[in-house]
Amino acid sequence: MRETYKYTSLKIQGPPRLLIKCFFIIGGLAVFGVLLIFTYDNIKRQRYESPFYSKDYACHDTITCRNKYNSSSIEETNDNSNQTISNVAFFTSLYSDEYLKGTMLLGYTIKKHHPNHEMYLIYFKEKVSESTLCQVRAMGWKTKAIERIPPPWEGAPAIFIDQFSKLQIWSFVEFKDGIIYLDSDTIVVKRVDQLFELIKPSTGFEFAAAPDVLWGKDSNNFNAGFMLLKPDKYVYAEMMRTHKIKGSYDIGFAEQSFLNEFFRYRYLRLPETFNINLSIMDLNPHLWKMLLPDMHVVHYTEQKPFKNPNPGIYVEPYKLWNSLYEEMDKTMNLSGIESICEKTEQ
Numbered sequence: 001m002r003e004t005y006k007y008t009s010l011k012i013q014g015p016p017r018l019l020i021k022c023f024f025i026i027g028g029l030a031v032f033g034v035l036l037i038f039t040y041d042n043i044k045r046q047r048y049e050s051p052f053y054s055k056d057y058a059c060h061d062t063i064t065c066r067n068k069y070n071s072s073s074i075e076e077t078n079d080n081s082n083q084t085i086s087n088v089a090f091f092t093s094l095y096s097d098e099y100l101k102g103t104m105l106l107g108y109t110i111k112k113h114h115p116n117h118e119m120y121l122i123y124f125k126e127k128v129s130e131s132t133l134c135q136v137r138a139m140g141w142k143t144k145a146i147e148r149i150p151p152p153w154e155g156a157p158a159i160f161i162d163q164f165s166k167l168q169i170w171s172f173v174e175f176k177d178g179i180i181y182l183d184s185d186t187i188v189v190k191r192v193d194q195l196f197e198l199i200k201p202s203t204g205f206e207f208a209a210a211p212d213v214l215w216g217k218d219s220n221n222f223n224a225g226f227m228l229l230k231p232d233k234y235v236y237a238e239m240m241r242t243h244k245i246k247g248s249y250d251i252g253f254a255e256q257s258f259l260n261e262f263f264r265y266r267y268l269r270l271p272e273t274f275n276i277n278l279s280i281m282d283l284n285p286h287l288w289k290m291l292l293p294d295m296h297v298v299h300y301t302e303q304k305p306f307k308n309p310n311p312g313i314y315v316e317p318y319k320l321w322n323s324l325y326e327e328m329d330k331t332m333n334l335s336g337i338e339s340i341c342e343k344t345e346q
């Protein structure tokens with residue numbers, strides 16, 4: 001009898017235990033899932049609660065910023081006004097002598113495709129030597145000393161700590177029809193000045209950039225190494241105010257994160273061929289060959305040929321850079337420029 005009892009009690013008690021276990025496991029998973037959705041939802045919502053879209057409205061273009069700053073001086077410009085070449089310019093930045101070679105080649109490739117455009121280089125007086133300035137001027141860069149804009153709070157990686165300074169380009173309002181900004185680790189392989197058409201007043205656009213490729217993946221953010229922009233003092237004033245709002249963007253990517261938040265709903269997305277990021281090679285080396293005929297600008301993000309001569313996986317991009325550098329050397333006599341400039345410094 002006892003044994004039968006044991007047997008039956010086990011039989012009765014077994015399945016409920018299993019059910020209870022299952023109930024707890026499923027219940028646990030459900031709670032975890034809900035928490036996950038809740039967290040994700042909160043992260044997502046934070047973006048819309050960002051100060052950039054709050055009641056303390058941040059303006060993002062010439063019209064809204066002029067209204068915000070209560071200016072009555074809204075000039076009517078129309079597309080028939082002659083866009084002279086002096087109203088537009090190319091810009092780059094040089095924050096240390098280390099990037100001299102990059103700046104020289106960028107200048108050479110801009111001039112090769114745009115012989116009549118002006119080129120400006122922004123730099124820090126305390127960080128760039130006279131010899132370097134002399135050499136970039138010989139390449140055709142007009143030099144403009146600027147003040148450094150430091151990262152507004154802690155956390156910007158060392159390689160990006162000077163990058164907020166490039167925001168000053170928005171203050172150069174003499175180039176009212178537009179500026180094309182390029183990092184000094186880029187080269188131009190096809191003309192890009194047709195882009196100025198995209199920001200004529202009738203289009204309603206004032207800012208354009210190409211998507212970033214991050215760790216071999218396409219990104220929702222644009223890359224700030226190539227930008228088409230319209231300088232404006234009110235937009236600039238708003239940038240100077242909003243970039244200091246702590247926590248409103250990821251300081252880890254410095255000015256690029258800030259600009260992405262600032263222009264998130266207003267930027268014109270350019271094809272990636274206007275900013276071919278070296279990291280497409282991590283994604284798929286075949287892409288390089290496929291995109292080569294369409295490339296306008298190549299951006300040596302991950303590895304700079306002028307800092308690291310070993311190409312690693314970037315054989316094709318390095319070939320391109322080196323062949324253009326040789327071409328420049330033959331045309332410009334770089335060692336001649338260098339020796340003249342070194343004399344100037346003494």
Ligand SMILES: [Mn+2]
Nearest residue numbers: 183185225301
């Ligand atoms: Mn760069």
